[in-house]
Amino acid sequence: MLGVFGEASSLNASERAHVLRTVAEHSKLAIVAGITSIAAGPAIAEIENAQTTLGPRLRAVMVQVNSARSQDVIEHLQSIHASSDAPIVLQDYPKSSGITISTSQMITITKHCPFVCAVKSEAPPTAVAIARLTANTDLSVFGGLGGQGLLDELTAGSAGAMTGFSYPEALVACVSAWRRGDRDVARAELLPYMPLINFEQQPGIALAIRKELFRRRGIFNDAAVRAPAAEFPPELAELAAAHLEHVETEAVIR
Structure with missing residues (x-):
C-alpha cells in the first residue's frame, strides 16, 4: 500500500x-x-x-x-x-x-x-x-x-x-499460471489485456487513466486525482470505453 x-x-x-x-x-x-x-x-x-x-x-x-x-x-x-x-x-x-x-x-x-x-x-x-x-x-x-x-x-x-492495473485479476491469473509451470497459459491470460496495459501507461496521465477505468468498472466511486497529477483527458473517453469493451468481451469468450 x-x-x-x-x-x-x-x-x-x-x-x-x-x-x-x-x-x-x-x-x-x-x-x-x-x-x-x-x-x-x-x-x-x-x-x-x-x-x-x-x-x-x-x-x-x-x-x-x-x-x-x-x-x-x-x-x-x-x-x-x-x-x-x-x-x-x-x-x-x-x-x-x-x-x-x-x-x-x-x-x-x-x-x-x-x-x-x-x-x-x-x-x-x-x-x-x-x-x-x-x-x-x-x-x-x-x-x-x-x-x-x-x-x-x-x-x-x-x-x-x-x-x-485496472484489471489486477489478469495479473494474478498470469502469475498464478506461471508459478504452476503453465507458461503458455500465463501468456494467454495476459495477452488480451496488453493493449489496455499500454493504454494505461501513457506518460503524464497514467494515474488518471487508471483511476477512470476503475471508476467505470464500478470499483471506485470517484476518479479524481490530486494535484499536480493531470486529470483524465476527455478526448480519451471513447477510446477507454473501447478498451474496456474489448477486455470484457475477451473475458466472456475465455
Whole structure:
C-alpha cells in the first residue's frame, strides 16, 4: 500500500494512516507500506506512523533508492533499519525518484544490507536488471511499470509484479499460471489485456487513466486525482470505453 498508484506522496500522515487502517480492516494479507521520502528522517517518521497504525500486520516497508552512489544508499538504509528495525523492500524506480543506479550497485547494496528482504526493480530494461539480480542474490525480485514487461520479467526470474492495473485479476491469473509451470497459459491470460496495459501507461496521465477505468468498472466511486497529477483527458473517453469493451468481451469468450 501507499505506492505511486495510491498517490502516497500527496497524502499527509493522517491520510496515510487512514489508508493503512482501511486496508487492514478489509484484508487478511500481510502489508508492505510504501515510503515516499528519500531523506532518512522523514522516511523514519513515515515508518513509525505505519508501525503505530498496523502493528504486527506491517510485514515490511518499501524504500526508494535515494542516491546514485551505492555507499550512500547503504548508509541510508542502515540508518532507517537501525531506527525502525523494519525489513525493507528496496525500490529502484528512477522515473519516480529521478535517481539512476546500476544493477551491479543494487547487488552491492543488498549484500551489505541483510535486512533487505526483496527488491522492486523498475529501471528499464527491467528483464535485464531482474535477471542479474536474481542470479546474484537470494532475494525475491518484483517488477512493476503497470505490468508491461510482466511476461519477460517472469522469464528473467521475477517473483511477480507489484503494480497498479485496472484489471489486477489478469495479473494474478498470469502469475498464478506461471508459478504452476503453465507458461503458455500465463501468456494467454495476459495477452488480451496488453493493449489496455499500454493504454494505461501513457506518460503524464497514467494515474488518471487508471483511476477512470476503475471508476467505470464500478470499483471506485470517484476518479479524481490530486494535484499536480493531470486529470483524465476527455478526448480519451471513447477510446477507454473501447478498451474496456474489448477486455470484457475477451473475458466472456475465455
